Amino acid sequence: MKKKIVILGGGESGVGTAILAKKEGYKIWLSDKGKIKEKYKNVLEHLEIDWEEEKHTESQIFDADVVMKSPGIPDTVPMIKALRAKGIPVISEIEFAAQYTSAVIVGITGSNGKTTTTKLTHHILKDGGLQVGMAGNVGDSFAKQVAETNAGYYVLELSSFQLDGIEKFRPHIAVLTNITPDHLDRYEYKFENYIEAKFRITKNQTKDDYFIYDADDEVITNWLKTNKIEAQLLPFSLERKLENGAYLENDTIIIKTENTELTMATSDLTLQGKHNTKNAMAAATVAKLLKIRKNTIRESMESFQGVEHRLxxxxxxxxxxxxxxxxxxxxxxxxxxxxxxxxxxxxxxxxxxxxxxxxxxxxxxxxxxxxxxxxxxxxxxxxxxxxxxxxxxxxxxxxxxxxxxxxxxxxxxxxxxxxxxxxxxxxxxxxxxxxxxxxxxxxxx
The missing domain is CATH 3.90.190.20 (Mur ligase, C-terminal domain)
Known part of the structure; x- marks a missing residue:
């Protein structure tokens, strides 16, 4: 018997999931309460995938073995609650796609800076000669890339909504840039619920994995005081010297991991401002863990062009x-x-x-x-x-x-x-x- 996947939402993540599910032999039903864009309809037609728009047919949806909902649909919607009550798993595209790749995954989340950090990390790894895809909130959907390319590495920008829908997803390297109140309308206006969502990025990590985070962020450091993380911790800071991790000394970034050191002058970074120094620290720490040469890291930092719509x-x-x-x-x-x-x-x-x-x-x-x-x-x-x-x-x-x-x-x-x-x-x-x-x-x- 083919397993049946129901995909809620016919946008980038929904259609990407459909492409991968088709390849993996699922029976598929895609449903969108709104209108589906022409370019996505064409893909669905071409792959002969059953879909509907401007409605949700419940008999089709409740017949699922698994449901992938797009990040835009809140968990509080009656249909999602009903699916969970029936014991039907509701997961995110990230959770679905991760099962079908053996690539090394770098997951990046945070209230701010995650797009810049994701693009910068991808830029360095690509310059370092790795076969690397970039997905999540940026670029083509993760599921589509898993279906169509065989990258050995993925850099994923992950929103709290995407992390809400994970069960087994485990990035080898997780980055948390910062946590400030955001999207509270989706978290019952409780900041602690949003904090928990962000920390889901590390929930399945083991002692063989790494967790890179901003040690100057009180919300993060307070959470770490009362919660144990299995992964190896690599903080970054503008305020204090660290034994392990990245810090700033006399306008020079110093990164220490696994008994080796990388240094880089902040004046060489194309992106200026304190927050960008932190983004650079996080990205360079990832690159260093993945054994990219020090010179490549420095040159990549100097050639990076920044992100559209961000300063x-x-x-x-x-x-x-x-x-x-x-x-x-x-x-x-x-x-x-x-x-x-x-x-x-x-x-x-x-x-x-x-x-x-x-x-x-x-x-x-x-x-x-x-x-x-x-x-x-x-x-x-x-x-x-x-x-x-x-x-x-x-x-x-x-x-x-x-x-x-x-x-x-x-x-x-x-x-x-x-x-x-x-x-x-x-x-x-x-x-x-x-x-x-x-x-x-x-x-x-």
Missing amino acids: EKVLKINNVQYINDSKATNVNATYYALESMEGQTVWILGGVDKGNVYDELLPLVNEKVKAIICLGVDNTKIMNSFGNCVETLIETQSMSEAVKMAYRLSEKGDTVLLSPACASFDLFENYEDRGRQFKEAVRNL
């Missing part, structure tokens, strides 16, 4: 620098952005609030921000938080309007920063769409 310099107009940081979808990411600003800043922010608390931004706003432009359907919370900090606070409803306003308010030597601190779904498709609209509006000035 991306767009244009200078009348000596005003426009910066696209649309990927900053939470307060902590925006904190890093404001911290790295020099000179006066016109700040564009707003969108869908995920339970944000703006207090930690107040000192930076007082110091660096001359005007705030709100870009969201409901800006009340932002107005209340920053109304007393800046002289100019304006509401806008479209990107072109926000950018034109910023152009008027900025003077020579200023920076215009899009760093929303919020999700984008009220006015845009996603943060990429928001970032592209910003860049287009700037180019049209």
